[in-house]
Amino acid sequence: MKQNILITGGAGFIGSNLADKLLELSHNVIVIDNLSSGSKKNLDKRIKFYKMDICDAKIVKVFAKENIDIVFHLAAQINVRDSVKDPIADAKTNILGSLNILENCRNFNVKKVIFSSSGGTIYGDAKIIPTSENSPEIPESPYGIAKLSVEKYLNYYFKSFGLNFVVLRLANVYGPRQNPKGEAGVVAIFTDKMLAKKEVVINGSGGQTRDYVFVDDVVLACKMAMESSKTGIFNVGTGVETDVNFIFSEIKKSTNSECKEIHGPENIGELQRSCLDFSKIKTTFSWQPKYDFKSGLAKTINWFKKKI
Structure with a gap:
């Protein structure tokens, strides 16, 4: 079924590869990106593009106009060291910007949010490697703390408003x-x-x-998360x-x-x-990396x- 799919950060590395796959599947693709690290050159001409920051209150106009079914939330301040230097700026983008997206998802009856989290930072200095989703979440940077915060907000929006979600804790893509x-x-x-x-x-x-996972495998995990009725948190890595x-x-x-x-x-x-241990996503979605x-x-x- 053709759907209207929004990708925040869709002009970036992972987002643009995902956009290509969604077009291949005949979906309508909308992208919000402030181009701080992404590029319009990465985007197919069929994509509807909005140059916009996720913190911008005007994002409500995109949701009001585009009748969005699914949101892939990838936009973020992605530099761990910058988060250490300026945790307030990091939180403004990665927590408050994410809340801006989630509030619009709630208000405009979006069916599902797939969030790109960080398997490389959420677990901190893990005692057990490969690390599973049941391991303690002890991020050691403001970046990791922000990612974990958004995961908790997603659970809140699911419990309180029925907004379905999948969190993909990505290894090093x-x-x-x-x-x-x-x-x-x-x-x-x-x-x-x-x-x-x-x-x-x-x-x-x-x-x-580090656990290095190829972008095509990540895109496949995103596709499977979108098409599944399951909600939850899943590692996406190779276990190597x-x-x-x-x-x-x-x-x-x-x-x-x-x-x-x-x-x-x-x-x-x-x-x-x-x-990362990817046993859970393998069992739930039948996903496993195709690329060594x-x-x-x-x-x-x-x-x-x-x-x-």
Whole structure:
């Protein structure tokens, strides 16, 4: 059934890949994005685009006009370090901006909200790895605290107003269209720099691990969450830890780079290990990652090469 689907942050990396999939499924796609990190170049001409911040009170006009069925809420201040420097600015966007979206969802009878949360920050320094949704939620940054806050608000809106929701706690997403100028996308940063024959600096020892999930697998999880009648919180990851030194060596090989392995100071307070258990989403939605790191990386590097 054709639906009117709003993606906040839809001009960004994950949002624009999701928008393409929804168009392929013949849905009407509406995007709200302030273009702080996204780009209109990422958007198909069939998409209805509003340049707008999620904190803007005028968002009510979009909801009033577009008769929205489903909302994918991806728009956020995404820089963990910026959240540490200015937690008030982070909360204004990531908590108050999200509430602005949720209030409009409630007032205009949106059927479901799918929220992109952060599996990499929600659990903090987890004792059990891979980490399941039952693990303690101990975020160690204002960014992670804000994401967890929105999850709690979603539960409130569900219990109080019947607004259905799915929270997807994403691992470290990588793939085509990731912004190499950001702070979180190590795959994009290293690939961009090596192809440009620039120096790459690894923070700390490079032994710190993350769970890297390819963007097409994340888009598939979003699609399944939308089409399911289930409500709840689900990890989206691969269950595999990959360290930064391995990423460096793989990208170096794939790009034929001659750059040297240089290590800089470690980021203070950076988690040493993070990896998600995806058993719950596999059982509930029959989702599992189709791409291992090497196959996802090959597609990512090919995209960056074409962009040069």
